[in-house]
Amino acid sequence: MKHLKLLAAILLVTSVVQAQTAPPSDAITIQQELKKLDVLGSVLYVAAHPDDENTRLLAYLALEKHYRTGYLALTRGDGGQNLIGNEQSELLGLIRTQELLAARRVDGAEQFFSRANDFGFSKGPEETLKIWDHEKVLGDAVWVIRNFRPDIIICRFTTTGEGGHGHHTSSAIIAQEAFAAAADPKRFPEQLKYTQVWQAKRLLVNGANFGGANTEGPFKISTGAYNAVLGKGYGEVSADSRSNHKTQGFGSAKQRGDATETFRIILGDAPKTDLMDGVNTTWSRVKGGEGISAEIATIRKNLDIDHPEKSVPALVALLTKVEAISDPYWKEQKTKGLKDLIAACAGLWFEAYAPQATYAVGEEISVRTQVVLRSDIDVKIFTIGYNRDLSPFTMFPTEPIKNANSDFSVEAPILANTPKDFNDKIKADEVTQPYWLKYPHGVGLYETGYLDKNDKDGDVGQKTLPENIPYSAWITFKILGKNIQFERPIQYKYVDPAKGEIYQPLVIAPPVTANIVNKDYVFNTQQTQTVQIKMQAFTKAAGSISLKPVAGWKISPEKIDFDQAKGAEWLASFIITPADSKQKVSTLQAVVKTGGKEWNLGIQRILYDHVPAITLFPPAETKLINIDLKTAGKxxxxxxxxxxxxxxxxxxxxxxxxxxxxxxxxxxxxxxxxxxxxxxxxxxxxxxxxxxxxxxxxxxxxxxxxxxxxxxxxxxxxxxxxxxxxxxxxxxxxxxxxxxxxxxxxxxxxxxxxxxxxxxxxxxxxxxxxxxxxxxxxxxxxxxxxxxxxxxxxxxxxxxxxxxxxxxxxxxxxxxxxxxxxxxxxxxxxxxxxxxx
Structure with missing residues (x-):
């Protein structure tokens, strides 16, 4: 039973990570979500990089057919070029991750990754799969398939090289192998502690023309439909989605009118009339689903878009029935959607936010949870709690959590259209470092410490997700007498004089960060250089900063003490002299000692208007480069x-x-x-x-x-x-x-x-x-x-x-x-x- 709860937890993690301060609650969203509620089908699209995905097809599958739709990009696009700034490698991968999430918010799909690093252009899959570590990347793809449980899988590329890039071809090879391996209990058996085997119905390749290499297939579908609820066709939605790839200069023109996608079967039986041929996408696919579709149809028919709160009693009754179905996967998917629908129709808006952007590990975070009920539905607050336990065993508790410090009574009533605030404090327990950058990594693969054969459990809840599981508030409401629990990520909220209200991710930093001013220090004689370190205290801190001894270099002084208030910024300077001309390139590391612990992290922020603020904590290190270098000119x-x-x-x-x-x-x-x-x-x-x-x-x-x-x-x-x-x-x-x-x-x-x-x-x-x-x-x-x-x-x-x-x-x-x-x-x-x- 414990592992079934874990499986349900993993299935919901993506929606948590991608959550905004509050999901949309407009009439379009309500109508679209009611349609999606009646469809039990899922599709996974697989390719290599950000921008490889077919956004028109994803939008069609997610918003027209209402399938649960996902995109597995094996890499984060770290090895490409940046057309809007000078970030490269991991920094570029961070931006492109957020661009993909922005694209998914437009086209309705979900986003996943493997640990593969985009190490740059590769001319063939042999090189790619060797550098990536074929077996580990395959294991990540199997993990996604077993948890996402796609009915069909679609590749962007072929295994025969028409995509022109070794990563592209490798993504097709991985998808084909994962199709079979996900269903085989002998493959990656260590995963079965947390999930179950899964056999997709079919694997297809989505036809395209790659510089004259045509991979179009015989099966065709039209994806150029016009969605009157959205007021857009899928060529328009696709362009809006794709235009989020700004680092690649992929602003796209909106296409209107009919469009055709072609497919060729790779594994499984070929479709004849529909991509989902042979797949039951109705409620009859799950035990206990009898009658649910009819109830959804009645709710849709009776929906008063001017007064959606009239549908809340029927939706609450339906939630009870959906909670009783036996399939844990579809129960979690559909109860999540139903809960959001109930909140949207009831006009129930709530969020959790902090008054400052950054806190230090160990500090208390002041959290304000604000609730507004914009209807006369009977809603009471039952509990508010906070949880960032990264173990999936407790990530999604089945019983309401309550914080002992909450300043409200049990079942506190909510008055219509009257904001109510609840103030609490939680402890910042871990630096919010992007999870795939916590550990040193090689050229081809990020090290995340998750679920390899010789691993301990590790941080399984975040494996293959686009970003970290956030610090969250869990609010349980009693709606028409039924306890319904929701999650809201705790974010930083502020007002910009030009842009208005802004939400940004909450950042937890080390007590003191150390940014070495230059990435490299180049020496071409025995002269000394001053290495400056920009220090920043995120809490009141006393201690010392030093540079680790490096063979072939003299460092002075040995250490520099500090005693600084929260928010202080200052410079520490060390003198470096080459002592051995044979030492060509060395790594110099800074170490901060404070509060009985050692820290060796800097801080870096990446700010662009089209993505949320990105904060990471790179190693506090630089390179010392001793070069026999002559220069001419100045x-x-x-x-x-x-x-x-x-x-x-x-x-x-x-x-x-x-x-x-x-x-x-x-x-x-x-x-x-x-x-x-x-x-x-x-x-x-x-x-x-x-x-x-x-x-x-x-x-x-x-x-x-x-x-x-x-x-x-x-x-x-x-x-x-x-x-x-x-x-x-x-x-x-x-x-x-x-x-x-x-x-x-x-x-x-x-x-x-x-x-x-x-x-x-x-x-x-x-x-x-x-x-x-x-x-x-x-x-x-x-x-x-x-x-x-x-x-x-x-x-x-x-x-x-x-x-x-x-x-x-x-x-x-x-x-x-x-x-x-x-x-x-x-x-x-x-x-x-x-x-x-």
């Missing part, structure tokens, strides 16, 4: 592109970097710059570069040095160079690929640093992307490289003289290598900036 002009951290990296090695505006380029004296650099994808994202380009080429012609970093092959506003070439979708993804020097005497390989093969050691993620072809003979190709089994590619770095100056185009991934502190990448990029006089 002043660099930088033209921003899609967002990168190259300017900060250049400042680390002593360059004076000026961010150039259009006015600067058009009117200022560009000859003062030793080099001008354009950021990644600048010629894709800035249409004004077509206007600025003649001035940039004039700068080169008069003796300047222009370095253009990679651009996508689609949508370049103007040829970046003085002579023709063409970026194409070719790359070298093996970061250890052999590099051949085609022009070893060229200055970019010799001045001011002599580049050797050692400078291509330690690169991360890839060598380069969007190499160039159709290269005019006036350019010199400098390097050649290739992935295994492919032809050598000379398109990663080209150099051309133009007038008195030099033009360089590079597809090498400097935007990844420099922030990662790769010594050879620094040496080579400095050479690109250094035109011999």
């Amino acid at each position: 002043k660099i002009g930088y033209v921003a592109g899609a967002g990168d951290l190259v300017p900060e990296a250049l400042m680390q090695v002593g360059y004076e970097v000026h961010q150039l505006t259009e006015a600067d380029i058009m009117n200022a004296d560009l000859s003062v710059y030793d080099a001008i650099v354009t950021g990644v994808r600048a010629y894709n994202v800035n249409p004004r570069l077509a206007v600025m380009q003649p001035r940039l080429l004039d700068y080169v012609n008069k003796g300047g040095n222009l370095v253009v970093q990679y651009n996508n092959n689609n949508g370049i506003v103007v040829n970046p160079g003085p002579y023709p070439f063409r970026p194409v979708n070719q790359r070298v993804t093996d970061e250890n690929a052999a590099v051949t020097f085609l022009d070893p005497t060229n200055p970019v390989l010799n001045y001011p640093n002599k580049i050797t093969q050692a400078d291509f050691e330690g690169w991360i993620q890839e060598r380069g992307l969007y190499f160039v072809s159709n290269i005019d003979p006036k350019y010199k190709t400098i390097l050649q490289m290739n992935d295994p089994g492919e032809q050598p590619n000379p398109g990663s770095l080209i150099v051309g003289d133009y007038g008195k100056g030099r033009f360089i185009y590079t597809s090498l991934a400097f935007f990844r290598e420099l922030p990662a502190g790769v010594p050879g990448a620094y040496r080579l990029f400095v050479n690109l900036l250094s035109k011999p006089r």
Whole structure:
């Protein structure tokens, strides 16, 4: 019985995580939810990344057919590029997670992930599945299937490679294997302590055209219907959903009118007339469901949209019947929907919020729970309690919880349209670190400590969810004499003078955070550098900050004591000196000692208007990089592109970097710059570069040095160079690929640093992307490289003289290598900036 309660708990976790302060209660939502109440069917869509999902199909399945619909993205999109900022890797994955949740709030589906890390472009599934750890990612997919219990599973991609990306193909392979493994008790038996085996009816691939590779299938459905309740067709809903993928520049036009989706059967029997052929999606599929559909039909027929509270008695009676059905899965799904319907129809609004954004671990959080009843339905408060026990055994209690500190009496009445507040305090017990970032991880897989064969139970409740289970208030109302319990996440609420009322996630921080000012410290002599640490106290705290000793480096002082009030911010400074030239790259860690504990976390906030505020606590560490590096020139002009951290990296090695505006380029004296650099994808994202380009080429012609970093092959506003070439979708993804020097005497390989093969050691993620072809003979190709089994590619770095100056185009991934502190990448990029006089 305990495990059945656990299973029910897991099935509801997603709705908790995605919950807003209060679910919508408008007439559209009420009518849509009444329709969904009468459908017992579920569909899981599987692909690799954020943006891979077919939002029109998801919207059609969730909002037209009213199936429980989910999207399993195996990765969070960490390895892509960011078109709206400079966040990369895990930070980009955090933003894209929230973009997916925003998309799901539009199209009505739910969101899941595996532990797989998007490590960058992969040319085949063999590489992908090896890096990911095939068995663990498969286990995550099986876990989702066993708990979500889809009647059918749909893949976006095929196992035969038409998707063009190793992650895409791998997602289809994983889905196909998981289809069978989820039903096999011998596969991942450790999961069966918490869940049950599940056999989906069929697995299909959703047809598409991938750059000419057509995967369309013979079975077709129309998804272009118009939903009169929503006032939109699913092509319009789809565009609204997809346009949330802003980091990828996926703003989409709304399509209206008929549209067709095609499918091909992979496993199971082929559908003949409907995707759900052979699946009972009515209440007759569950024992005890007799008569429920008829009652729902009566409620829908009698719904007075101007007075939905008239339907509350029938909905409360129906809830009692649904609670009596024997199927734990559908009982939990439908009771949750029914409870929200009852609250919406009764005009019962309630939320829980805190008066400040951030608290320290161990502090008391003041929580205000506010309730308003906007009808004359008989509703009383029964209990209010708080729970963030991450064990699913108690995540969804069957008995009402009550906080002993609550300031109300049992069965406190609620007066119509009269707000009532309840004030309580709870303890902040754990840092709100995104659960997949709690532990160090490798290239291919996040370590979450959950449910591997040799694991303890761990934090099973959050496994594969998009974000952490929140601190929550649990409110039990007595509605027409029946106890009905609801959950509301505790959020921070405030009023912005320009934007109005704002809700943001509640943040629990360490007592003191330590942010080392620079991500890297680059040394190229025996000189000392000052490492500054920005300290912040989230509670009154006394203790010390120190840097862990590192072989080959001298650190002074040994520690710095502090005694600070809550809210204080201050700087701590340490002197670092290289003591051993053999130590090329070392990790420096800060340690805060306070309250008898050690903490080594910083704090970072990511703020964009289209997603909730994101707060994480990265390790308080930096890299010490000892490089044999010579520089020439001093002043660099930088033209921003899609967002990168190259300017900060250049400042680390002593360059004076000026961010150039259009006015600067058009009117200022560009000859003062030793080099001008354009950021990644600048010629894709800035249409004004077509206007600025003649001035940039004039700068080169008069003796300047222009370095253009990679651009996508689609949508370049103007040829970046003085002579023709063409970026194409070719790359070298093996970061250890052999590099051949085609022009070893060229200055970019010799001045001011002599580049050797050692400078291509330690690169991360890839060598380069969007190499160039159709290269005019006036350019010199400098390097050649290739992935295994492919032809050598000379398109990663080209150099051309133009007038008195030099033009360089590079597809090498400097935007990844420099922030990662790769010594050879620094040496080579400095050479690109250094035109011999």
